[in-house]
Amino acid sequence: MESKEAPKRMDRRKLIRNGMQLSLGLSLAGVAGWSATKSSSDDLVWQLDPFKCVQCGRCATECIVTPSAVKCVHAYALCGYCDLCGGYLKPDPNARTTAAENQLCPTAAIKRKYIEEPYFEYEIDEPLCIGCAKCVAGCTSFGNGSLHLQVRHDLCKNCNECAIARVCPAEAFQRVPASTPYLIKGDFTKGKKG
Amino acid sequence: MNRKLINGLLVLIAIAIVVIITKDFVGNKAGKNTPNPYEYSVDQFRQVDSAKVLYHEVLTFPVGAETLSGIALADSLVIVAAGNQLLHYDRSGKEVFRKTMSDTANCITVDKEKNLWIGMRHQVAQFDLNGNMQQQWESFGERSVLTSLAVSGDKVFVADAGNRVVYQCDRKGNITLKIGEKNEQKGVSGYVIPSPFFDLALDEEGFLWVVNPGKQSLENYNADGSLRTSWGVPGMKLEGFSGCCNPAEIAIMEDNSFVTSEKGMPRIKLYGQHGELKGVIAPPDKFDTDSYYAPDVAVDAEHRVYALDFDRKQVRIFAPK
Ligand code: SF4
Ligand code: SF4
């Protein structure tokens, strides 16, 4: 019996969260800085809006780079640190463990780490991630939607016509200024539904 | 002659190539003919044996509001809190009353005296049935996110997802007991609340039931706040509660059966008073797929279930077959 406006996030596990948020922020800021040196402030780069993405799998199959320049990123501020994680575990897993048969990710790119009873932290091993969005779908349906995709600008060739944008059924791809190349959930999206 | 023929053939081939490429481009752009090799599917869990579906939908009517908050019943009225709107419908679905409130509702309940109790984000307010405010309590603080209310006699139970606690208050808003805070002596392990879905309800004897959403379980408390019993198993299969924060909504019938409503793969189910699955009230195929919101639920004395569907913005009434 509760209001169904945009989901409101809770101020919980602040220390861990802020630390992780900072590391995500720093790593993306580093990449943003790197990409900015390659482009003038007026340049545009491709990025996808995670709120439009419908997890169709084409980010993994259509990018001209192998594996894809699109990777999963984790907005720790939105994560519930759940034991029963919809993004990490297959639907109805045999057990909530790190055993391969229980993992949803086809490349085992998500690392599950015990924090304290009953909380677990999930980290993306980016070189392993192929941007398939399977975890994003699980997290969006059965979690807080903290896992989402982003074009990583240290990998993206910034094609004139992005091969994924051409086929993205959700029209989630857009050109954004090279100086602010990321659309991270919970960051650019304050107040948006998700 | 031969050269003309060859030129003609070349032109034809060129046209054919252009047609094929264009077709492929347009077809692909429209997203057709490209199945997702990485599809996340819970389809096998959406299928429910029809013999297990004990209810059927008997009436559906639209709610004329954008933001829906919660549903409650009072006599012949279906009461919907919708943002800052208070709406009354008769049992045929006709809107008979509408009033704008001063604040946005998060949750709503009705007590035996037909007072409306509405949880705003941080505060509780009491209204008469016509939406005239009787009293407003002090705020539970900036961290609070009130998600559910229940009233029994002089006790008002308030679920606060933000602080992960249930307050037992008197009718004036004085906190008389905090329930659910971690306390090993009372056998209470604390609430795990990954997102702001945190419902509670009272059974016929007045005992409090609270969903522990991160543990996919329902917990029952004694009057002193100690844990009495609990039930619930995680899982996508019919008897379980799928994913985090489920069951997101509950209601308790007069015979102490439980009505549970889940998000992610929305479904409404009926459990006996000891947590044994009796059957399904509304299977997943009754709802839009992958809904972030579980329908809020209320029940009447005839065991009908009133579901507030947040995606379709409807009240949907299910009755036993
Ligand atoms: S192509 Fe579009 S909808 Fe498909 S996964 Fe990528 S961003 Fe999401
Ligand atoms: S499921 Fe797909 S998108 Fe998610 S981490 Fe694994 S490879 Fe990346």
Ligand code: SF4
């Ligand atoms: S612009 Fe090119 S490299 Fe970058 S995501 Fe699109 S297809 Fe991949």
